[in-house]
Amino acid sequence: MKIVHKINLANISVIILIALTGFFAFENLNHVLTKLRFTEIADDLNASFLEMRLSEKNYFLYRDTSALAEISKKIGESMMTLESVKPDIIKATGEKNFEGLKSCLTRYLTEVDAVRDSAAQTVEMQAGVREAGQKLREFSDQITHLERSRVNEILSFSKRQLFSSLCFILIAAIGLRYMTFFKILKTLKQIKRVVVSISEGNFRPVETEIPDDELGSVMTAINAMSKELEDREEQILQSKKLASLGILTAGVAHELGNPLNNISMIAQTYMEVYDSLSKEDRIDFMVKIEEESHRIKHIVDNLLDFSRPKKSKSKIADLNDVVLRSLKLVQNMIHVCNVETSINLQEGLPPVFIDEDQILEVLINLMTNSLQASSRGDSLKIITRLLEGDEYIEITVEDTGKGIPHELLAHVFDPFFTTKGNSGTGLGLFVSYGIIKNHQGVMKVDSTEGVGTCFTIELPAYKANTEEEA
Amino acid sequence: MNGQRIMVIDDENIVGKMLKAVLEQDGYNVETFLGGAPALARLQEERFDVVITDLKMKGIDGMEILLKVKKEWPETKVIMITAFAGLDAAVEALRGKVDDFFPKPVKIKDLKACIERLLSTP
Known part of the structure; x- marks a missing residue:
């Protein structure tokens, strides 16, 4: 994978993480708003319920039947309010609680109507009204309380979620960057080693696996350059060798010139002074010629030894x-x-x-x-x-x-x-x-x-x- | 020809030995040296009629000997022997007023004739 792709991938991953975190935070906020809307409604309803209980109290204190009519009216109003905000309530606290609240109201209404319609108004009936009213208050209080605490829960959950998301994004961003750059730096170091080695005249190619990215192309280029340099050096060496061939020829001529001159002089002298030489002297002359021939052979051997590629016994x-x-x-x-x-x-x-x-x-x-x-x-x-x-x-x-x-x-x-x-x-x-x-x-x-x-x-x-x- | 003094300087032992054998047979008085330094020291002590020297030697070379001899004892003849038969060396040797010049391998007969000729001319 190319480096630019790697960097893009890392950036996209971080962006997706941020988007997800934002989305969840938004969702939580929505949830909180719904709950808050419910507690608002619940507060209104609770106020109505309180008024109902006050009217109920009036009835019990003064036996004022008009208070019962008041309660019925208020229950009717609350029912209407309840129906009008039904979706909000269901959304915030569920259908069961909505139905529960409704049934509490209905029961309260039934009890109140029963007392109103009955002439006797027995103690049991009155107790029924009191109990239904109390139950309505308790139920409503309970839901309100529950939803308030849920709002708190959601808020603290959101806080935790945001914090952990932030940490995760931070770690992921650093980690991805580190992984990407660590690889790049590692390869760069390798390239540096090779370049230093080339600059010292050592044309070794990069030996490790060549990655399939921009640095890989650089490494391939360096390898090609190294090979080219090696070839060039070989060529330079060849031309140097050719140049040194001239020096070699002069060197060989000089090296061989002396023993050849010696042999020539020995032979000439031998002929020149032949008559005055004893047998031993003559042999001595020939020995000298032999020695000079050996000297030539030694020079030639050395040259051959130098030019012949030696068999390696590694x-x-x-x-x-x-x-x-x-x-x-x-x-x-x-x-x-x-x-x-x-x-x-x-x-x-x-x-x-x-x-x-x-x-x-x-x-x-x-x-x-x-x-x-x-x-x-x-x-x-x-x-x-x-x-x-x-x-x-x-x-x-x-x-x-x-x-x-x-x-x-x-x-x-x-x-x-x-x-x-x-x-x-x-x-x-x-x-x-x-x-x-x-x-x-x-x-x-x-x-x-x-x-x-x-x-x-x-x-x-x-x-x-x-x-x-x- | 009797007792004329010839000095041979060459770092090749054989050259001195051979020339000494041939030239002594002809009645010359020959001394041989393997290097320039002892030869120059000997020249300070005694006069020689002919100095035969190799051009290329370690230390004091033939050219140095030629210049020194021609400066101190101009009447002494100098014959140069060299492995390099190139024109450059010959020109340089002549510029130093060398009396004659022999490339290797030296023809002894020619060398002898040269010595005779040099010694007969004043």
């Missing part, structure tokens, strides 16, 4: 073990250089899927470089640690040697770049860089002239469920 390994092995191999050199080494290997690192020999070659290369750049008393620091996110392990080889000038730093991974003059081939770091890249890793360098150099390697931690890469 397997699961502990990076700390590899670091310790490499240290053992350069131990003698460390001793000779008199460089202080400190090793800080994080325990419990996850395994890596690597070609141990190749990584060993890289580490020895870095350590040898560091030692060659260091002087007596300098220090060499080797650190392994698990990077945040538990996906990469970092190896740092840091020295306090002479450092690399800033303007040369960008070229240290170029083929045939060397600061060691004739003693370096300029291929070590170039090959190392390729090895780390083939391991889906990253290799970086940081250096300050006169302060030291720090090489950093990041290798992916091995995950048991990922397919093994050959």
Whole structure:
């Protein structure tokens, strides 16, 4: 679902909740109004009933029969009033109460009429009138009282309902927003991680499931960009390789030039001084030619070794073990250089899927470089640690040697770049860089002239469920 | 030709050894050096008639030796040997008044003829 749809849905849900709450509040208000209308009517009726009882009292005190006629008249009026507001009363308090009230009135009328019509006017009849009047009053009072208390109930119920609805709307609004924005922020964070990683030259695509929304499109676009950048980098690398082919040719020409010149000179000298040479001398000349041929073969082998893609023998390994092995191999050199080494290997690192020999070659290369750049008393620091996110392990080889000038730093991974003059081939770091890249890793360098150099390697931690890469 | 002093400077051991063998057979007095620094030190002590030097060397290179020799001892002949037969290096070497210039691989016969020619001209 798209983000805009999600936000719309959340907003619509909140609006529906508000509308429902409003509707119920309106209904309650209507109900209260009905009840209030009834109590108004009931008050009027009660006033009439009170007057009836007063007339009744007059009759009993003064035996005034006109008071009975008064009561009958009032009952008639009340009946009419009752009939005229029948729907209101039924609505407010129900048909049963309406009928009850009516029957009380009718009975009162019957009793009053009976006394009026009878000449005898017995005590029983009088008691009947009194009782019917009392009952009418009581019944009416009872209903009025009941309905008043119902009004109070409805009002306090409405209050509670409004309050709880408000809380519910508030929670729902916050919750929906949180759910929507939490997802968006989570995805944004993921995108940020990928973009940072791309900016560091690591073209890994977004690995998690791509959501079907606007952020999903962004992630797809970033993945496409990452792929494009990787291709471009590959192209740039290719053109760089072509450019370096020129340097390679010159390098090879120079490297091969010397032994070829030597062979040529040995042969010429051999012919020139042949007569004065003893048998041993002649053999010595041939040995020298043989040696120079070997030198050429060695150069050619090295070149082939460099150009031929090596078969990877990757397997699961502990990076700390590899670091310790490499240290053992350069131990003698460390001793000779008199460089202080400190090793800080994080325990419990996850395994890596690597070609141990190749990584060993890289580490020895870095350590040898560091030692060659260091002087007596300098220090060499080797650190392994698990990077945040538990996906990469970092190896740092840091020295306090002479450092690399800033303007040369960008070229240290170029083929045939060397600061060691004739003693370096300029291929070590170039090959190392390729090895780390083939391991889906990253290799970086940081250096300050006169302060030291720090090489950093990041290798992916091995995950048991990922397919093994050959 | 007797006892004329020739200095050979090349970081390739074989070059010095071979030239020494050939040139000593012809009666020259040959001293070989693997680098520019000891060679210049030796030049301070004694005069040489010909200096044969490789162009590209670690530390003090052939060009530096040429300039120094031509400045201090202009009568000493300098022959430059280099792996780079390019025009640029030749022009630069000539600008430094090099007496002759040999690309690798060096033809020893030509080199010998060159030495003879240089030593016969005043």
